[in-house]
Amino acid sequence: MARGNNEILANLEQIVGPEYVSNEEADLQPYTWDMTWAEPRMPDYVVMPKTVTEIQRILRLANHRKIPVVPYCNGTNIGGLCVPEEGGIIMDLKKMDRILKIDPETCYAVIEPGVSHAAFSAALKATNPQWKGEEFSKGFEFGWGVHPPSASVLAMAINHGIGHLNGRLGINSQLMSSMEVVLPTGEVAKIGSCAYSDSWHSFLPLPRMDGLFTGWLGTTGIVTKLGVWIFPIRPYRDVLTIAAASAEDITNYMVRWRHYSLCDEVTAVSWWLAQIPIVFPYSPKPADAPEFFSYTVISGWSEEELAYKRKMWKEVVEKERAKGTKLIDFEYPPEAKKGRTELPSRIVGSTKNYSKSCGGGIAWPGTFAPCKSWPILYEKWKEIYIRHGLSPATRFTDYQGAHYGMLRCMTPFNKRDPASVQAARDAMVECVRAGLPEGMLPYKPPVEYQNELNAVADAGYLYLMAKIKDMLDPNNIMNPGKLGIR
């Protein structure tokens, strides 16, 4: 069965060639849903551009005909963000998969949207940091998350993705250095140093116009090239672990440890998230099991550097214990340790850890929150989750220093059971509602969370947001419905 209309199809075929456009339901169906509770919606066309010019022409056509356009790379954002609320064109960017540049001296790379974490990590690992021909060490890395390796690096970074270096360097949108974007109306703009030369090393000291396309969930334009900072792989790495009987205790430890900015990452997972797969439906943890398990990754250029970091870490643990914080020694299983030090990983990135056999559904209240709120919200979320028959599979992760971090609850559910879907959605929306007054903000938010956010947002903020959106996208063609405004 075909959808859409033949005239538009013919126009799209003219732009990208008939091989790269389809309006057949058989081709459209994988783009109708994702792993979340989002109700499937059928697009009318899928189109796979290969060049910036093709994207410009598609957007001009879409504007002229007022057809929605949904930017798409792998559709694994865990937010229903590529489900086409109002049909229209799925712009699948996988054919734009070139790594355009890896500069091993200035330490940045330029990538297209279709570059996967798999391809990028392989290329970076094979490139050595150097200066004027002298190689300093082996391989580069970027902030690798625990997502499927087929996911796009660009889509992750522009939506405030989180990687394994976030404790040391901040989240991945902080590692972006330049971008090229096609505006909804078809013009192309370069932002950052690349607007002035072919050097893609920095947005600064220019006005931060990249903010118009970062965190906007594909509603303000198509980012066609992205410069990102890359980092030499440190040859020494270790994972240190500690557990705690409560969220309060683990937070105390994490806050003190990250105060010294000595780790690449410090994360804690609740007992339920430590189970593989996550316990579904909820069942209580054994009474003698710790509530939280924490790992921190340290890295360095020598064994001495690592030894120093281990010494400081031990001091932190001792200081906390002296204060009365109940910390429990535990050994990280070797497989998990390997997973942590060898990201991105198809094993860690697979959904097996979360939803191996529960019926295909995964979602999360994934949020950024001040660390102070972690224990408070964990107790609230735990009550909400258990009430809905779900395991509070919660994660705390610190982002660069003492400011804020991730608070998230990975939630498997059974898509075949309407009650299970409803329970998951209700629980998560309730968690978001409970968190907002504590300073918590959901990332890559599904529409339901956007509505919660907008309900309590500063009016001026919403006004400005709407104004920017209208200015950039006068016909509201870009991923409509995702911001909860327009």
Place this chain on the structure above:
Amino acid sequence: MSHLLKNKNLKELAKIYDWVSMCTHCGNCKYGYEYGAATNFAAMLCVQGDKFNFDSYRGSRGKVSLARSLLHNRIGWSDKVAHVLFTCTSCGACQQMCETDIKPWILRMFETLRYEAWKQNVAIPENIKAWSSTIGTLYNPYKEPHENRLDWLPSDVRASLPKKAEYIYFAGCTASYRRKQLARATVSLLQKLKVDFTVVEDEWCCASPLLRTGQYDLAAKFVEHNKALPEKYGASTFITTCSGCYRTLGRDYTMDAPEGYADKYGKMTGVKVLHTTHLLEEMLKKGEIEFTGSFNKKVTYHDPCHLGRHAEVYETPRNVLKAVPGLELVEMYRNRKFSFCCGAGGGVRGGFADYSLETAGKRVKEAEATGAELVTSACPFCYTNLADAIELNKSPLKMEDVVEIIEPIVRRK
């Protein structure tokens, strides 16, 4: 609610919905990847996705999603659905990448979808329909007379073979009708190795093409017939040089679902199934084989999907090749579980010859990039596609099966 099983007419597919619904739509299966201290691998492995681009064609996710869309009654059958289903080579690369509970069911699901497709009014590739219409009486998909099945076997050799033997050499349809030199080389090899074997005139197609294209009903009599051969000829073992036959006899005939079809056709028991390279490896290990010459060439080995990913036999043919004096074995970037299919499997060679050869051409280019003079494999079907692509692309590469490399230069100690 959109994830409920609403289409009860697709009975075979509905039976495995419990597994199909375990897919999380994560997309791990769309790309080959492994990273670690010793590995740094990233490459497209899906033959179908590489050619047809859209997510419907990429890895298992597109097909699982298709199965669900059909079961949820959100889309109907169409020629396009058939195209998505029949252009997959069943190479199993997507299955390697998947980590959720649907993993072992992925290939079975592809075949079940195809089974359902046959009952719909959709465009099954003409060529598949053509061989399917005669296979029931000719017992091979090449539309050749059954009586000619043993034409490859020189009459003196035929006369010298025992009626009953420990091994039945199961040549398979491709070697019997299209790659006769491989069948002859295998028989010569088995003779040199003094193996107690025979060749049987009532060998039928193993049913691989039928099972891979979802023709369950037609496959039944083939499985039943071939299963009875060992008892009839007093044999304990099937030995074959064909990876497709090896997979079918060794897994489909003998294993429970989802790896095999014991649920449909019962289980073949008490019969061993070996690939020729298994026997060679075993005899080399025991010191029973002696090389009488060398093979002074740089060689790269192409993993047949049915031997490699489907049956996890990766090292056996390599061990055999490594034992050959003078032979330098080099690997393509995509090898073993991350190999790239030759493009022939899953009925694709028959159904879409151009696309199949285009895929083989990609593999030939990869083989050329190793600097090898010769590409070898352990399957007459891969042989056919790769050899044709070598010719079509005027590649300087030569193609020989592992058996053809070994046979001239061995004897039993």
